[in-house]
Amino acid sequence: MTKQTLARLLEQQPYAADFFKQNKLDISGFEQLTPAEYLAHFSPEELEDRALEPERLLADLALYLEQMRDFLGLDEQQPLRTLTILPGRDKAGQAEDFERLTLHTSEIVSIVGPTGSGKSRLLADIEWAAQGDTPTGRRILINDAPPDPQWRYSSRHKLVAQLSQNMNFVMDLTVQGFLQLHAESRLHPDPAAVTREIMTAANRLAGEAFALDTPVTSLSGGQSRALMIADTAILSASPIVLIDEIENAGIDRKRALELLVAQDKIVLMATHDPLLALMANRRLVINNGGICQVLTTSPAEKAKLGQLQQLDAVIAAARQQLRRGQRLS
Amino acid sequence: MNLTIVSGPPSSGKTAVILKTIAALKSRGVKVGVVKFDCLYTDDDKAYAEAGVPVQKGLSGALCPDHFFASNIEEIVRWGKQSELDLLITESAGLCNRCSPYLKQVKGVCVIDNLSGINTPRKIGPLLKSADLVVITKGDIVSQAEREVFAARVSSVNPRALILPVNGLTGQGAYELSTLLYNPDLQVETVQGMQLRFPMPAALCSYCLGETRIGQAFQLGNVKKMDLGEPEA
Ligand SMILES: Nc1nc2c(ncn2[C@@H]2O[C@H](COP(=O)(O)OP(=O)(O)OP(=O)(O)O)[C@@H](O)[C@H]2O)c(=O)[nH]1
Ligand SMILES: [Mg+2]
Numbered sequence: 001m002t003k004q005t006l007a008r009l010l011e012q013q014p015y016a017a018d019f020f021k022q023n024k025l026d027i028s029g030f031e032q033l034t035p036a037e038y039l040a041h042f043s044p045e046e047l048e049d050r051a052l053e054p055e056r057l058l059a060d061l062a063l064y065l066e067q068m069r070d071f072l073g074l075d076e077q078q079p080l081r082t083l084t085i086l087p088g089r090d091k092a093g094q095a096e097d098f099e100r101l102t103l104h105t106s107e108i109v110s111i112v113g114p115t116g117s118g119k120s121r122l123l124a125d126i127e128w129a130a131q132g133d134t135p136t137g138r139r140i141l142i143n144d145a146p147p148d149p150q151w152r153y154s155s156r157h158k159l160v161a162q163l164s165q166n167m168n169f170v171m172d173l174t175v176q177g178f179l180q181l182h183a184e185s186r187l188h189p190d191p192a193a194v195t196r197e198i199m200t201a202a203n204r205l206a207g208e209a210f211a212l213d214t215p216v217t218s219l220s221g222g223q224s225r226a227l228m229i230a231d232t233a234i235l236s237a238s239p240i241v242l243i244d245e246i247e248n249a250g251i252d253r254k255r256a257l258e259l260l261v262a263q264d265k266i267v268l269m270a271t272h273d274p275l276l277a278l279m280a281n282r283r284l285v286i287n288n289g290g291i292c293q294v295l296t297t298s299p300a301e302k303a304k305l306g307q308l309q310q311l312d313a314v315i316a317a318a319r320q321q322l323r324r325g326q327r328l329s
Numbered sequence: 330m331n332l333t334i335v336s337g338p339p340s341s342g343k344t345a346v347i348l349k350t351i352a353a354l355k356s357r358g359v360k361v362g363v364v365k366f367d368c369l370y371t372d373d374d375k376a377y378a379e380a381g382v383p384v385q386k387g388l389s390g391a392l393c394p395d396h397f398f399a400s401n402i403e404e405i406v407r408w409g410k411q412s413e414l415d416l417l418i419t420e421s422a423g424l425c426n427r428c429s430p431y432l433k434q435v436k437g438v439c440v441i442d443n444l445s446g447i448n449t450p451r452k453i454g455p456l457l458k459s460a461d462l463v464v465i466t467k468g469d470i471v472s473q474a475e476r477e478v479f480a481a482r483v484s485s486v487n488p489r490a491l492i493l494p495v496n497g498l499t500g501q502g503a504y505e506l507s508t509l510l511y512n513p514d515l516q517v518e519t520v521q522g523m524q525l526r527f528p529m530p531a532a533l534c535s536y537c538l539g540e541t542r543i544g545q546a547f548q549l550g551n552v553k554k555m556d557l558g559e560p561e562a
Pocket of ligand 1: 337338339340341342343344345346373422466467468469470495496497498
């Protein structure tokens with residue numbers, strides 16, 4: 001396959017272009033050569049100057065192309081339907097008191113427990129698809145079977161996407177450029193269409209609308225959060241989304257969760273905000289490194305959620321009045 | 330004894346990641362020591378000593394730190410064996426991104442951070458390209474999309490490396506990294522006769538030898554000139 005000319009390679013596997021670009025290899029004018037012939041045109045001095053090793057590059061190219069083909073095929077091959085956690089031990093060595101915990105796509109589960117109680121360890125167990133080989137001894141099953149090692153080792157196909165309050169945009173790009181870049185790195189067939197889709201979704205979540213030409217670093221907190229959630233829901237390859245709190249300002253959190261669920265994600269949400277925690281149907285209580293209870297949200301709690309949402313609406317309305325310079329009625 | 334060579338741009342999180350990894354290894358009864366290589370200054374030895382980790386430091390001063398590394402690694406390995414370590418980790422800051430301290434038969438880990446910008450994987454040479462394991466830090470402060478793009482770019486320049494996100498502050502991912510660094514069946518007795526993965530650049534121009542004066546007349550040896558093209562009228 002790397003015996004083909006560069007022109008043919010790029011025609012059949014256009015993502016090869018990024019390999020050359022990231023490795024600073026300018027192939028323009030050499031399209032009629034094979035990769036090996038192209039690399040052979042460098043003199044020994046040029047190779048040393050540019051720190052290039054032709055043999056390694058050729059092997060890397062073959063591996064890269066193989067990985068990209070796998071990556072493109074994955075979405076269709078094995079969609080995740082269930083995530084199962086088999087119990088392990090807490091920090092005192094006590095067995096966790098549940099038999100097996102199966103989460104389904106489009107399900108929201110909240111995680112509660114004091115700081116340092118083991119929320120990150122639980123998350124890391126899921127991220128790493130633990131097989132009894134982490135300090136908790138937990139095991140993770142995907143679709144009721146031990147997971148394919150690709151979940152652990154492939155850099156492009158991670159089980160878990162994360163959203164937290166501390167996350168910021170650091171790239172010097174407009175919203176449009178940012179989404180375009182992400183779509184290209186995901187090998188999305190239609191970056192323009194998915195960019196529009198994410199923009200529409202993000203603006204439905206954000207209190208104040210923003211435009212495609214806004215630099216990502218000048219978005220407000222609520223707008224950043226909205227864009228991150230819409231982008232993760234629609235464009236991230238990870239089937240599980242972990243949320244570490246979503247603050248209540250400038251973003252419609254109910255719609256945000258609905259969007260993630262509509263994209264068939266499993267949502268795990270660490271939160272102590274009752275409005276969020278009760279939106280989940282189940283919640284895991286973590287203590288001393290172990291899952292000590294799995295609670296199903298009761299009808300009484302759902303009724304309580306209704307009351308809390310009304311209270312929240314009263315506060316939100318008052319905030320809005322203040323912002324407009326009005327007196328509180 | 331196992332040996333691991335950790336390298337990466339300044340302040341990328343090497344020490345933070347190594348300390349969290351050592352904590353995970355200690356809980357499994359593995360004895361770890363560290364040698365820090367730097368150029369002019371480092372406080373890392375104090376951080377390791379505070380954590381109760383046997384540590385040595387080497388400042389290369391007027392020399393390239395990676396050249397200095399190559400000249401000292403044999404003695405360092407001897408020190409590690411005499412100290413009865415199960416695992417010796419070396420930490421060096423990559424400075425010019427051209428040299429890299431990795432040896433062919435020894436696990437090489439590159440630590441880079443999400444904050445350094447998505448064009449960084451392209452700018453770092455053998456330090457990233459020839460690592461066996463790439464640890465990406467500071468994912469806790471950038472967006473999911475930026476993490477994904479960054480990891481994809483690392484994977485384009487080094488498709489054979491295993492890429493592992495590790496949080497240097499919380500240690501998330503460090504336990505997993507520790508399982509990839511220590512293998513009790515693997516024993517390094519000496520590094521004598523081992524080879525660097527990538528040759529260091531041919532140096533030795535007048536300035537390598539202490540010349541300070543500027544001008545053609547003072548330039549001898551391996552001198553390279555920029556091609557500035559024709560002046561525009
Ligand atoms: N937010 C965040 N900060 C981190 C992370 N990892 C490291 N840091 C911080 O980054 C700074 C540099 O970390 P070090 O571990 O000293 O980096 P280093 O690569 O050892 O630096 P040198 O040895 O001086 O080249 C410290 O302030 C760390 O606390 C991370 O995952 N997230
Ligand atoms: Mg350090």
